Every structure is written in C-alpha cells, then in structure tokens.
Amino acid sequence: MTTPTLAVWKFASCDGCQLSLLDCEDELLEVAGRLRIARFLEATRQVLPGPYDVSLVEGSITTPDDAERIRKIREMSGTLVTIGACATAGGIQALRNHADVTEFASMIYPRPDYLSTLATSTPIAAHVDVDYELHGCPVDRRQLLEVIGALLAGRKPNIPAHSVCFECKQRHNVCVVVAHGTPCLGPVTRAGCGALCPAVGRGCYGCFGPAETPNTAAEAALLIGAGMSADDVHRAYRTFNSAAWEEAGS
Amino acid sequence: MPESAGLLDATELPRLFDALRERGYTVVGPTVRDGAIMLAELGSAAELPYGWGVVTGAGRYRLHRRSDTAAFANSAGPQSIKDILHPPRARLWSADRTADGVTTTGPDRPPRYAVIGARPCDLAAMAVLDRVLSAGAYPEPIYTARRDGVFVVAVDCTEPAATCFCTSMGGGPAATGGFDLAMTELADADGHRFVVRAGSPAGAEVLSALCVRAAGPRAESEARAAVAAAADAITRSMPDESLPDLLTGARESPHWADVADRCLTCGNCTMVCPTCFCTTTEDVADLTGEHAERWRRWDSCFDLDFSYVHGGSVRRSGESRYRQWMSHKLGNWQAQFGSSGCVGCGRCIAWCPAGIDITEEAAALSAWRRSERAQPCPP
Numbered sequence: 001m002t003t004p005t006l007a008v009w010k011f012a013s014c015d016g017c018q019l020s021l022l023d024c025e026d027e028l029l030e031v032a033g034r035l036r037i038a039r040f041l042e043a044t045r046q047v048l049p050g051p052y053d054v055s056l057v058e059g060s061i062t063t064p065d066d067a068e069r070i071r072k073i074r075e076m077s078g079t080l081v082t083i084g085a086c087a088t089a090g091g092i093q094a095l096r097n098h099a100d101v102t103e104f105a106s107m108i109y110p111r112p113d114y115l116s117t118l119a120t121s122t123p124i125a126a127h128v129d130v131d132y133e134l135h136g137c138p139v140d141r142r143q144l145l146e147v148i149g150a151l152l153a154g155r156k157p158n159i160p161a162h163s164v165c166f167e168c169k170q171r172h173n174v175c176v177v178v179a180h181g182t183p184c185l186g187p188v189t190r191a192g193c194g195a196l197c198p199a200v201g202r203g204c205y206g207c208f209g210p211a212e213t214p215n216t217a218a219e220a221a222l223l224i225g226a227g228m229s230a231d232d233v234h235r236a237y238r239t240f241n242s243a244a245w246e247e248a249g250s
Numbered sequence: 251m252p253e254s255a256g257l258l259d260a261t262e263l264p265r266l267f268d269a270l271r272e273r274g275y276t277v278v279g280p281t282v283r284d285g286a287i288m289l290a291e292l293g294s295a296a297e298l299p300y301g302w303g304v305v306t307g308a309g310r311y312r313l314h315r316r317s318d319t320a321a322f323a324n325s326a327g328p329q330s331i332k333d334i335l336h337p338p339r340a341r342l343w344s345a346d347r348t349a350d351g352v353t354t355t356g357p358d359r360p361p362r363y364a365v366i367g368a369r370p371c372d373l374a375a376m377a378v379l380d381r382v383l384s385a386g387a388y389p390e391p392i393y394t395a396r397r398d399g400v401f402v403v404a405v406d407c408t409e410p411a412a413t414c415f416c417t418s419m420g421g422g423p424a425a426t427g428g429f430d431l432a433m434t435e436l437a438d439a440d441g442h443r444f445v446v447r448a449g450s451p452a453g454a455e456v457l458s459a460l461c462v463r464a465a466g467p468r469a470e471s472e473a474r475a476a477v478a479a480a481a482d483a484i485t486r487s488m489p490d491e492s493l494p495d496l497l498t499g500a501r502e503s504p505h506w507a508d509v510a511d512r513c514l515t516c517g518n519c520t521m522v523c524p525t526c527f528c529t530t531t532e533d534v535a536d537l538t539g540e541h542a543e544r545w546r547r548w549d550s551c552f553d554l555d556f557s558y559v560h561g562g563s564v565r566r567s568g569e570s571r572y573r574q575w576m577s578h579k580l581g582n583w584q585a586q587f588g589s590s591g592c593v594g595c596g597r598c599i600a601w602c603p604a605g606i607d608i609t610e611e612a613a614a615l616s617a618w619r620r621s622e623r624a625q626p627c628p629p
C-alpha cells in the first residue's frame with residue numbers, strides 16, 4: 001500500500017487553522033509517519049506534485065484567482081476537507097458582503113486600482129464539492145486529528161452538529177447563562193470546541209457557527225433579556241461566521 | 251430493615267468520610283464550584299457546601315450565603331446521581347492489534363462510589379434507571395457495575411427549590427428507600443446535627459463505626475417537622491390527571507409550535523434530567539490504526555442525528571423534538587418501564603437556558619385539551 005499524500009492550501013485567512021495542525025505536537029510525527037506531507041508551506045518549502053489523497057483547505061474565496069485555483073485543487077484532490085470559519089462560512093472578511101468593497105479598499109490602499117478582488121467572501125463549498133467541513137475559528141485540533149484518523153482508517157469521522165450545550169454539560173461546566181446571567185451563544189452554536197469558553201466562565205461567542213437547527217430568534221430574545229442591546233446581538237451573529245448565521249435566519 | 255434513629259453531630263462527618271474510605275469507597279458529594287453546587291470527588295467533609303443556599307427559577311440558579319452552617323439546606327444542582335452511575339462518557343472496550351489477531355479489553359472496572367447527599371429525587375431516579383438499565387435479560391454493564399458497588403448516603407430535603415415538584419410525581423422530600431444511610435439535617439440553636447437512620451446492613455455497619463447517640467423524641471420530631479414543612483413549601487405541580495392520556499390526547503395540539511418558538515433544541519433538559527438515559531457510541535482509533543476504542547456518550551432526542559434513519563432524520567422540527575422529550579418522560583415511559591420517567595426534580599426547569607417549564611407546558615396542554623373537549627362540533 002502506498003502512503004497517502006496530504007496537501008494543505010490557503011486562501012483568504014489568517015493561517016491560524018493550519019497552525020492547529022502544527023500545534024498537534026505530540027501527534028504530528030505520527031501524522032507524518034502515516035501520511036506523506038506533500039504540500040504544507042507553513043511547515044516546509046518542499047512541494048511534491050499532485051494529485052493528493054487528502055487536501056485540507058483553509059480560507060475563503062475573495063478574488064477571481066482564488067475561484068480558479070480552488071477548482072484546480074478540487075481536481076487534484078481525492079478527499080477535500082475545509083478547515084475553519086473562513087473556509088466553511090466566508091470568515092470575518094464576509095462582512096464585506098453587505099458593504100461596498102471598493103470603498104473599503106480605497107480606505108486602506110493607496111492604489112486600490114492594483115487590486116483585483118471580488119465583491120464577496122464566500123465559503124469553499126460555494127465553489128466546489130467539499131467532502132467534510134471542520135468549523136471553528138480556529139478549528140479544534142482534536143477534531144482535525146479525528147478527521148485525519150478517520151480518513152486513514154476508512155471510517156466516518158465523528159463531527160457532531162448539535163449544540164455546544166451537549167459538550168458543556170458532559171464536561172460538567174456550570175452553565176454561565178443560568179448560574180451567572182452571562183449571555184452565551186452555546187445553545188445555537190455547533191459543538192466541536194469541547195465548550196471551551198463556558199469552561200472558563202465566559203459565554204460562547206459562536207466561533208463554530210450555527211448548530212444543525214439553531215433557533216436564532218429565540219436565542220436573540222434571550223441575549224437581549226440578559227442585557228445585550230439589539231445591535232450587540234446583531235454583531236454577535238456577524239463575526240466569524242456571518243454568512244452562515246445569516247443563512248440560519250439571524 | 252428497621253430504622254433506628256440516631257443523632258450524628260456535624261463534627262462527626264469527617265469520621266463518616268474516613269469510615270467510607272476505609273471500606274474502599276471513593277467519596278463523591280456536593281461542593282461549591284463556579285457558582286453552583288456540583289458533584290465531585292471529595293477529599294474531606296470540609297468541602298461540603300456549608301452555609302450555602304440556592305434560589306432557583308425557570309432558567310435561573312443563584313447561590314447565596316445562609317445565616318446558618320447547614321450543608322444540605324439547598325436543592326439539587328445540575329448534576330444528579332445519574333452523573334455518577336451513568337456517566338456522560340464511558341469506554342465500552344478497547345482493542346489492540348497483535349501478531350495473531352486482535353485483543354480486546356473492557357469495560358473498565360469502576361471505583362466503588364459512596365454518594366453523599368443524594369436527594370430523595372435522586373433515589374427515585376435511581377429506581378427508574380434500575381428498571382431501564384439493569385432489569386431484564388441484558389443489564390447494561392457500566393451502570394450495573396457502578397450501581398452494584400454504590401453506597402448511598404441520602405439527605406432528606408428541608409429547603410426545596412421553587413422548581414421542585416416531587417410531591418406531585420409520587421415522591422416527596424423524605425428519603426423512603428434505596429439508601430444505605432439517610433439523614434435529616436438540623437442546624438439551629440441546639441447545634442448542627444443529623445438525625446440518621448440505616449437503610450441496609452452495609453449502612454448499619456458504617457453507622458456502628460461512628461459516634462451515634464440516640465436521637466430522642468425531640469430531635470426526631472424536629473426532623474419530621476422540617477421534612478413536612480419542606481413538603482408544604484413545594485408549590486409547583488403537574489396537572490392532576492393521567493399524564494399518559496394527556497400526552498396522547500394532546501399529540502396534535504397547536505401548543506407544540508408555541509414551545510418550539512422558545513425552545514433552542516440545545517439538549518440541556520435531557521442532560522440534567524436524572525432519568526434520561528439515551529446514549530450513542532463513537533469509535534476512536536489512534537493514527538497508527540493499531541489501537542481502537544469504543545466510547546459511549548450521552549445523547550439526546552433534541553439532537554437531529556438521534557432520529558437519523560436511512561435518508562434523513564425523522565424528527566426534524568423543534569416541535570417534534572420537544573414533543574418526543576415530554577411524551578417520553580410523562581407518557582410512553584409508563585408503558586415502556588411501568589413508571590413515569592419524571593421524578594419532579596425540576597432540574598430541566600432551572601437549567602433550561604430558555605426557562606421552559608415542563609409543568610407549565612403540561613398545564614397549557616391540559617387547558618387546550620379541555621377547551622377541545624368543550625367544543626360541541628369540530629370548527
């Protein structure tokens with residue numbers, strides 16, 4: 001059996017999700033032993049030619065070039081896994097979708113005419129077929145290893161789509177909403193982080209995007225009841241996964 | 251088992267802890283953490299929530315300091331004895347590849363737990379779980395092993411919460427069975443002490459290792475009065491009618507849509523419910539593929555995957571999922587296991603982030619049914 005190959009790709013993003021792979025310190029050598037890392041610029045300059053068995057794709061599509069490049073990557077990839085809020089939901093840069101990107105560009109760049117950019121930031125799945133999506137800003141390293149391990153074993157990865165509250169209760173966190181009156185997006189947010197923020201007494205701020213069937217209207221009413229302004233609630237739903245929350249009706 | 255009431259001074263609790271540990275038990279009990287009374291392995295009796303009280307409401311729970319040093323004058327926190335006997339995650343088995351095949355081991359042998367401060371609703375829930383998980387031809391191994399080894403020190407409730415309604419579910423604030431030791435806490439001018447009774451030979455044996463005086467009629471009647479006052483203080487209740495009939499008759503009620511508008515399908519109610527037993531399994535393997543494990547974790551009928559069959563999930567709407575939870579708890583549980591699935595602990599009311607109250611929803615369904623019956627002709 002030949003060793004399967006892994007390629008890591010970057011689009012509009014902060015590199016933090018790829019970094020989660022490097023952050024798998026204890027397991028990284030094992031990953032490198034079971035998969036040939038054929039392309040991972042954050043780790044090595046060496047690039048082996050495709051096709052690749054597994055591609056991890058970080059980042060959103062924001063330029064015409066990107067839109068072209070992701071098609072080629074799809075053609076070269078056996079299994080394509082998108083990683084992180086940018087790749088799965090357009091990321092924080094999708095805030096441009098409701099604004100005028102040329103106006104933004106003129107505020108930042110001395111010569112915006114050099115730029116070639118799209119009016120929107122869109123998830124990878126809006127352009128090509130995606131096999132698995134890993135949510136989060138950044139992704140959870142345990143979930144990343146779970147997907148890699150599952151692909152190697154030829155089984156379906158465990159990537160639950162229920163609320164963060166499931167993980168929160170199973171971890172024996174004290175609910176910050178009920179016991180402290182702290183606003184928390186956990187009830188409408190997709191699990192995967194292990195209820196990290198409530199574990200340290202903070203409300204979830206929704207970085208994994210919407211759970212499978214989020215009741216965003218009921219949650220908004222609760223957040224307002226807990227003292228947030230309607231504007232703040234809107235902003236809470238419009239951070240890392242704005243397009244996904246919007247689709248979920250918030 | 252005859253119940254002979256003894257009196258145990260609060261200063262004797264460390265001896266109780268020692269006695270349990272000497273008998274091989276891992277002691278678990280309530281302690282304050284992060285603004286709630288949580289269950290944890292306790293190193294000493296000093297970790298008990300002395301002087302803490304609790305105020306609860308729908309979707310609300312707050313600790314406050316009491317004027318006395320009572321450790322159990324508070325209602326149950328989000329966790330129950332289920333968390334100990336039917337834990338959120340458990341390894342069913344693990345497998346290793348060997349030269350000539352595969353070896354498997356498991357499940358792990360659990361420690362023997364002594365649960366201090368189990369509430370009467372915990373005991374009722376344990377009896378329900380016994381019927382669900384341990385009775386019949388195929389006892390569930392993890393629950394059964396933990397249950398077989400457990401030593402229960404129950405505490406009668408003297409300060410029920412506003413969310414409690416055990417009295418309308420056939421229970422009450424007094425522990426009546428299913429314990430090894432049961433205590434009523436008294437903290438007043440006469441001191442901080444416990445009227446204690448044994449419920450099993452193991453309980454009597456532990457008591458014999460402690461300094462227990464005869465309670466005497468005065469302490470006994472004070473203890474009885476405190477528990478009777480607790481029963482009177484409970485104000486919430488379920489509608490006084492056959493709940494299975496109510497749930498069957500209300501299947502098509504428009505009220506389910508009203509609940510679904512508020513329900514977040516977050517699953518908190520089933521996680522905190524001391525009788526919800528549903529689980530799913532997950533296989534994990536290390537990257538080498540040489541070692542694999544099967545884990546079981548709590549699942550919930552609020553999860554879309556819970557009703558997944560080929561082609562999709564059956565219960566897609568929030569309405570259908572809330573209806574499943576309530577119909578199972580209060581209705582079909584009777585036919586399935588011969589009792590109600592609800593013991594009236596009120597945890598699902600307090601720990602629902604949206605403050606959805608199962609007693610109010612039952613009352614609304616009951617009102618809808620009465621109004622339906624009152625209609626002479628279909629509209």
Ligand code: SF4
Pocket residue numbers: 164165168169173174175176177178184185186187195198203204516518603
């Ligand atoms: S703290 Fe947040 S995530 Fe945890 S149970 Fe409460 S609402 Fe859910």
Ligand code: SF4
Pocket residue numbers: 519522523524525579591592593594595596597598599608
């Ligand atoms: S349904 Fe609610 S009140 Fe009844 S036993 Fe479960 S958590 Fe307690």
Ligand code: SF4
Pocket residue numbers: 520525526527528549550551552574575576578579
């Ligand atoms: S109410 Fe739901 S989670 Fe609880 S036991 Fe029934 S089906 Fe399972």
Ligand code: SF4
Pocket residue numbers: 512513514515516517518519520552601602603604605606
């Ligand atoms: S009833 Fe409350 S706790 Fe239960 S799923 Fe709905 S919102 Fe969550």
